[in-house]
Amino acid sequence: MYFDTHTHLDDDKFNEDREAVIAKVRESGVELAVNVGSGIKESESCIALAEKYDFIYAAVGVHPGNTGNMTDADLELVKQMASHEKVVAIGEIGLDYYYDEPERDVQKYWFRKQLELAKELQMPYIIHDRDAHADTLDIIREVGYTKGVMHCYSGSVEMAKVLIKMGFYISIAGQVTFKNAPKLQEVAKFVPVEHLLIETDSPYLTPVPFRGKRNDSSNVAYTCAKIAELKGMDEKELANITLINGKKFYGLE
Ligand code: NI
Numbered sequence: 001m002y003f004d005t006h007t008h009l010d011d012d013k014f015n016e017d018r019e020a021v022i023a024k025v026r027e028s029g030v031e032l033a034v035n036v037g038s039g040i041k042e043s044e045s046c047i048a049l050a051e052k053y054d055f056i057y058a059a060v061g062v063h064p065g066n067t068g069n070m071t072d073a074d075l076e077l078v079k080q081m082a083s084h085e086k087v088v089a090i091g092e093i094g095l096d097y098y099y100d101e102p103e104r105d106v107q108k109y110w111f112r113k114q115l116e117l118a119k120e121l122q123m124p125y126i127i128h129d130r131d132a133h134a135d136t137l138d139i140i141r142e143v144g145y146t147k148g149v150m151h152c153y154s155g156s157v158e159m160a161k162v163l164i165k166m167g168f169y170i171s172i173a174g175q176v177t178f179k180n181a182p183k184l185q186e187v188a189k190f191v192p193v194e195h196l197l198i199e200t201d202s203p204y205l206t207p208v209p210f211r212g213k214r215n216d217s218s219n220v221a222y223t224c225a226k227i228a229e230l231k232g233m234d235e236k237e238l239a240n241i242t243l244i245n246g247k248k249f250y251g252l253e
Contacts, residue, residue: 001029001030001031001239001240001243002028002029002030002031002198002220002221002224002239002242002243003030003031003032003033003197003198003220003242003243003245003246003247004025004030004032004033004034004198004199004200004202004217004220005033005034005149005171005197005198005199005242005246005249005250006034006036006092006126006149006151006152006171006173006197006199006200006201007033007034007035007036007199007200007201007202007216007217008035008036008038008042008201008202008203008204009021009022009025009033009035009049009056009202009216009217010035010042010045010046010048010049011202011203013203013214014203014216021216022053022056024216024218025216025217025218026053026055028217028218028221029218029221030055030217030218030220031055031243032055032056032057032243032246032247032252033055033056033057033217034056034057034058034059034088034089034246034250035049035050035056035057035058035059036058036059036061036089036091036092036126036151037058037059037060037061037062037063037091037092038061038062038063038065038066038092039062039063039066040062040074040077040078043058043059043060043061043062043077043078043081044081046058046059046060047060047081047084047086047087050084050086050087051086056086057086057087057088057250057252058084058086058087058088059087059088059089059090059091059092059126060078060081060082060084060087060090060091061078061090061091061092061093061114061125061126062074062078062093062110062114063092063093063094063096063128064093064094064095064096064102064107064110064111064128065096065099065101065102067102067106067107067109067110067111068101068102068106070106070110075110075113075114075117078090078114078117079117079121082117082121082123088123088124088250088251088252089118089123089124089125089126089250090114090115090117090118090121090123090124090125090126091125091126091127091128091151092126092127092128092151093110093111093114093115093118093125093126093127093128094111094127094128094129094130094132094136095107095108095111095128095129095130095132095135095136095139096128096129096130096131096132097130097131097132097135098130098131104135108135108139111136111139112139112142112143115139115140115143115145116143118145118147118148119143119144119145122147123147124147124148124149124249124250124251125147125148125149126148126149126151127140127148127149127150127151128151128152129150129154129155130154133155133159137159137162137163140166146166146167146168147167148168148169149168149169149170149171149197149249150163150168150169150170150171151171151173151199151201152171152172152173152175152199152201152205153170153171153172153173153184153187154175154184155187156183156187157186157187157190160187160190160191161190164191164192164195168195169195169196169197169245169249170187170191170195170196170197171196171197171198171199172184172187172188172191172196172197172198172199172223172227173198173199173200173201173205173207173223174200174201174205174206174207174208174211174215174219174222174223175205175207176188176207176223176226176227176230177207177208177211177222177223177226178208178211179208185230188226188227188230188231189230189231193231193233193238193241193242193245194241194245195245196227196241196242196245197242197245197246197249198220198223198224198227198239198242199220199223200215200216200217200219200220200223201215202214202215202216202217202219203215203216206219207219207222207223207226208222208226209222210222221239224238224239224242
């Protein structure tokens with residue numbers, strides 16, 4: 001049984017067939033999924049989905065790309081939503097320097113604010129870090145609260161070592177199945193299983209053999225199988241370990 005620890009089944013790409021997709025996901029052996037918020041409206045949708053489906057939980061927060069117009073009132077809304085019984089984490093929050101917008105200072109400001117909120121509530125948090133490794137680590141250290149997961153990990157083995165030492169989980173998505181991903185495959189081999197989570201980040205990052213098509217949480221199995229192969233482990237055993245890790249991280253034991 002699998003735990004898709006990071007998915008976006010509320011995405012518009014599922015508007016035509018969401019119920020059928022979620023039924024398929026459940027039947028495919030996904031025991032739990034955390035549907036992650038990327039903005040205020042999206043976080044509300046995450047909660048609605050979690051209320052409708054037993055096996056889906058929610059994370060609430062504002063993605064760095066959506067912090068351009070964020071306000072104190074929005075932060076208060078995140079805090080209120082976080083008290084919902086099916087909300088298990090703050091996220092996704094972080095820094096994304098791939099795009100020029102919003103300005104880096106704005107992203108950093110709201111990342112720090114949301115991280116401080118996670119600390120205040122003593123909730124786990126989900127980091128989105130794209131091309132911003134150094135600043136992400138600096139802010140985590142400044143806030144001094146490390147109950148986090150680095151989602152869709154794209155850093156080096158060296159950075160993974162630092163994060164693991166801090167107590168972080170490293171979450172690996174479908175890119176690990178790509179032919180041109182030697183760096184991520186090295187990371188997958190290196191990360192000790194007790195610090196590993198698996199995710200789809202669907203509808204994005206579709207693993208081989210469906211690369212190029214819309215992704216959904218049922219494909220978590222392909223990512224798990226690839227990581228198990230890289231680690232020389234049994235696929236079912238890895239699925240079970242990462243399921244237990246996910247439950248522990250999100251407080252679902
Ligand atoms: Ni995501």
